[in-house]
Amino acid sequence: MESLKKNARTAGLLYLVACIPAPFSLLYVPNTLIVRGNPAETAARILGSPWMLPAAIAGELVSSIAFLLVVFALYRLLKGVSQPRASLMVTLYAVSVPISCLNVLNDIAALILLRGPQFLSVFTTPQLRALALVFLGLHGSGLFVAQIFWGLWLLPFGMLVYRSGFIPRFFGVFLIANGIAYPIQSFTALFFPRYSSVVSTVTMPLLCGEVAIILWLLIRGVRERPLVAAVA
Numbered sequence: 001m002e003s004l005k006k007n008a009r010t011a012g013l014l015y016l017v018a019c020i021p022a023p024f025s026l027l028y029v030p031n032t033l034i035v036r037g038n039p040a041e042t043a044a045r046i047l048g049s050p051w052m053l054p055a056a057i058a059g060e061l062v063s064s065i066a067f068l069l070v071v072f073a074l075y076r077l078l079k080g081v082s083q084p085r086a087s088l089m090v091t092l093y094a095v096s097v098p099i100s101c102l103n104v105l106n107d108i109a110a111l112i113l114l115r116g117p118q119f120l121s122v123f124t125t126p127q128l129r130a131l132a133l134v135f136l137g138l139h140g141s142g143l144f145v146a147q148i149f150w151g152l153w154l155l156p157f158g159m160l161v162y163r164s165g166f167i168p169r170f171f172g173v174f175l176i177a178n179g180i181a182y183p184i185q186s187f188t189a190l191f192f193p194r195y196s197s198v199v200s201t202v203t204m205p206l207l208c209g210e211v212a213i214i215l216w217l218l219i220r221g222v223r224e225r226p227l228v229a230a231v232a
Contacts, residue, residue, distance in 0.1 A: 004077070004166065005221040011073035012217025018066035019214070021059030026143065029056035034136055039129035042136070043114050053111060057104045064100040067093060071153065078160040089156040096149035103142030110135040144186040151182025154209065161213070166222040171213050178209030 029052055035041040046053055071093045079086040110132040113120065120128060154175050162172025181203040188199040 007073065007077045008167075008217045008221040011070065011077050012214055012221075014066070014070045014073050015210075015214045016218065018063055018070050019210075021063040025056040025059035025063065029053065030136075030140065034133075039126070039133040042133055043129040046111070046114055046132075053107060057107050060104055061101060064097050068097060074157065078157075078164060081160045081164045085156040085160050089153050089160065092149055092153035092156070096146045096153075099142065099146040099149070103139055103146060106135045106139035106142060110139075141190065144189045147186045148183045151179045151186070154179030154182070158209075164222075167213075167216065171209070171216060174206075174209035174212055176209075177206045181206040 033042060033045045033049070033052060035045070071090045075086045075090050078089075113128045113132040113135070116125075116128060123131070158172045158175030158177075158179060160172070161167045161175055162169050164172075185196075185200055185203055189196045
């Protein structure tokens with residue numbers, strides 16, 4: 001049981017650390033730098049804070065890769081409940097890693113365009129700024145694609161938590177709801193953007209499932225209940 005509790009605390013700590021760069025990279029920087037429909041203002045903001053977009057790119061890469069350590073720690077914690085489901089959990093998250101890593105190339109492309117190396121002199125400044133805004137928009141769309149898998153891996157994770165017996169079942173239900181909310185938000189943003197804000201407002205409370213499980217793993221760890229009895 002001591003080993004199980006230690007694994008739970010380790011998974012919770014890794015989960016928390018991996019999440020730290022996400023608000024800055026995925027929310028603060030885009031909301032601060034990108035002005036929809038205004039390439040000139042967007043370019044001015046990016047060039048005026050030359051460290052911010054590179055920092056967001058680095059944070060996004062670190063977070064994506066660090067989450068691999070999280071899912072492997074959760075696999076170690078939960079494989080005794082159902083190894084096939086634990087393996088599926090790892091696989092579904094692993095699919096999102098190359099998507100996220102390749103997606104940052106769109107931000108890198110925007111930086112290259114705005115910094116204006118010599119070989120881009122055939123384009124006018126307004127053209128370069130417009131192209132940069134296009135790539136920044138593609139990065140946002142790429143995040144929605146990755147977000148589908150950020151939700152899908154939570155489904156087997158939630159099922160494992162629900163069946164574990166050493167973590168309250170409520171957290172399993174919450175994680176499954178969280179896992180469903182992510183793809184709903186993604187598909188709405190990609191194909192029905194007009195309704196994106198409404199859907200995001202409705203599903204936002206469901207996205208607290210990950211926050212809840214992180215806090216539980218860190219503060220409480222696991223219940224003192226034998227794994228064999230729980231699975232039985």
